[in-house]
Amino acid sequence: MTSWTSADVPDQTGRTALVTGANSGLGLHTSLELARRGARVLMACRDPRRGAEALARVRAVGTAELVPLDLASLASVRAAAEQVDPLDLLIANAGVMAVPRRLTEDGFELQLGTNHLGHFALTGLLLPKLTGRVVVVSSDAHRMGRMRFDDLMGERSYGRWSAYGQSKLANLLFARELGRRAPSLVVAAAHPGYAATNLQRGQGNPLLVGLMQAATASSRSRTRTARGRSCTPRRSRTCGPAISSDRAGACAGRRCGPRRRSRRGTRRRRGGCGTSASS
Helix, strand or coil, rough: CCCCCHHHHHCCCCEEEECCCCCHHHHHHHHHHHHHHCEEEEEECCCCCHHHHHHHHHHHCEEEEEEEECCHHHHHHHHHHHHHCCCEEEEEEECCCCCCCCECCCCCCCHHHHHHHHHHHHHHHHHEEEEEEEEEEEEHHHHCCCCCCCCCCCCCCCHHHHHHHHHHHHHHHHHHHHHCCCCCCEEEEECCCCCCCCHHHHHHHHHHHHHHHHHHHHHHHHHHHHHHHHCCCCCCEEEECCCCHHHHHHHHHCCCCCCCCCCCCCCCCCCCCCCCCCC
């Protein structure tokens, strides 16, 4: 999709889309493009003030409504789902990255609770109303993740990046299984690459933040991935650039890492998981 731009988004007239984390970053720009193309956009935001500011921007180009949503609160997730009418498109975009260990309102580790469990609950509650497509915004950071089923909440040991990787791997496993159980939907998983958003604000590593900021000059095109997965014609039931179905299953129980070259120059696996591929 290197040549894809927002100009390629087809007409969205008559469609209703819900975008989580819509007050900034990928969520805001996805909302803007969908609204420009005629969609009615439900902007799910945690912060009322920032949500209202983003809503004003989107309403300047199309039709949009604000839906209060805190993915770290299952009560908030239920309340948001009750406000939603029949839905054509759900974009599970909101998330936190590499934060110190904290708990959600319901006692879950914050990254797994926000990035995966909150979206899992929201999607489940919306399934009877969903008729079109679900886009799960994951990350190539799933490669550093492993599903630690014996310590999912990081109670015995916690690493902010390994916990983030676990939450992103959980996103992909969820997308894979949702596609299998809901054959009437198109389920896509997207890796947006690095984008100049607020996601990295709380991760606490000034050096890494500096490196990320240095990359912003070439990062704007990354916002295209989620928008493209949201709008492109139906090609298959389950798709995504981040991971294949086979790879998701293989990575569930062990660490995933990029391939590296041996001394002879041939590529070999690290952790047995190989490179990513589309389903």
